[in-house]
Amino acid sequence: MNPSSKRALVPSGGRFLYQAVTDALRSRIASGAYPRGDRIPSVDELAAELAVSNITIRRAIRDLTMEGLLIGRQGLGVFVADDKRIVRTIDAGKLSALNEDMRASGIEAGLYDRGISVVSSSDEVFLKGLVTNHASVYRLDRLLLADGKAVGLDTLWLPRILADKLKDHLHGEFIIPLLPQFGIIVDHTKYEIEATTATEAQAQMLNVVSGYPLLVMRYFPTGADDRMILAGQNVTRADRFTYSFTSRAETIA
Known part of the structure; x- marks a missing residue:
């Protein structure tokens, strides 16, 4: 997915913007757009692509990490979880x-x-x-x-x-x-x-x-x-x- 093409997310039904971002990233993981075990784009790249703030991206990543879908590795970035539960x-x-x-x-x-x-x-x-x-x-x-x-x-x-x-x-x-x-x-x-x-x-x-x-x-x-x-x-x-x-x-x- 090209991070240079901005895709602003418009929340619906009174949802917070970070929830819309979370849903978008979760959907990419589920569809395989972000393959298991691969590193996802950086916070800066995702913020630029989705036309949101870095804080919003970090909050979405935090929630997906809590769900066990993403894992942060010191000095390497954030990866899609690829191990069995x-x-x-x-x-x-x-x-x-x-x-x-x-x-x-x-x-x-x-x-x-x-x-x-x-x-x-x-x-x-x-x-x-x-x-x-x-x-x-x-x-x-x-x-x-x-x-x-x-x-x-x-x-x-x-x-x-x-x-x-x-x-x-x-x-x-x-x-x-x-x-x-x-x-x-x-x-x-x-x-x-x-x-x-x-x-x-x-x-x-x-x-x-x-x-x-x-x-x-x-x-x-x-x-x-x-x-x-x-x-x-x-x-x-x-x-x-x-x-x-x-x-x-x-x-x-």
Whole structure:
């Protein structure tokens, strides 16, 4: 498409101009005018072509990035997303392994260890109840890989007794499939899910721009005695993950 030919967009039905621009860019992505994996024209080029301000273009790109259709890459520009989405399944009463969900999405899962450290359980509010008297816990940080590409940050907090039991088996392994192998039974799992944006450090590791939308899922496998077994957190690129929830109605006698 020739960016030199201006095509002013006239919003209809009281819509804001940036929404009309967003719809136009979304249509180009859907039609293949902007092929998957290709870089789209620059903000200046799009503003000149559509006869709108740079601010309007940036707002439209922001919205399409939030939808997972575009991805900004530091120093390279904005690209049409070309990767499969990973459907993370959260079923009532069952914690599925992340690598199983990735495999079901047609993606090879992997982990790259970034280091293990001993931290205070008082470092994070959500660790309350993992250990008593603010005892220290092991923190394991890893990169989550999808077909060899970094798509998330995986963090585990383990009580010392659990870490000592699993330490020789954690390298590159997902935690949930390991638990039953060591006689550790999960009765139920608590979840916290929220949205955030990438810091400079996170953006560098995940190959996105600073401020890129991320999803945070914290999970707390819990025993029959209602005590937390461990705490885990996945911080993932919002363009790569979808969370699917299933709840079951309780039968009242």
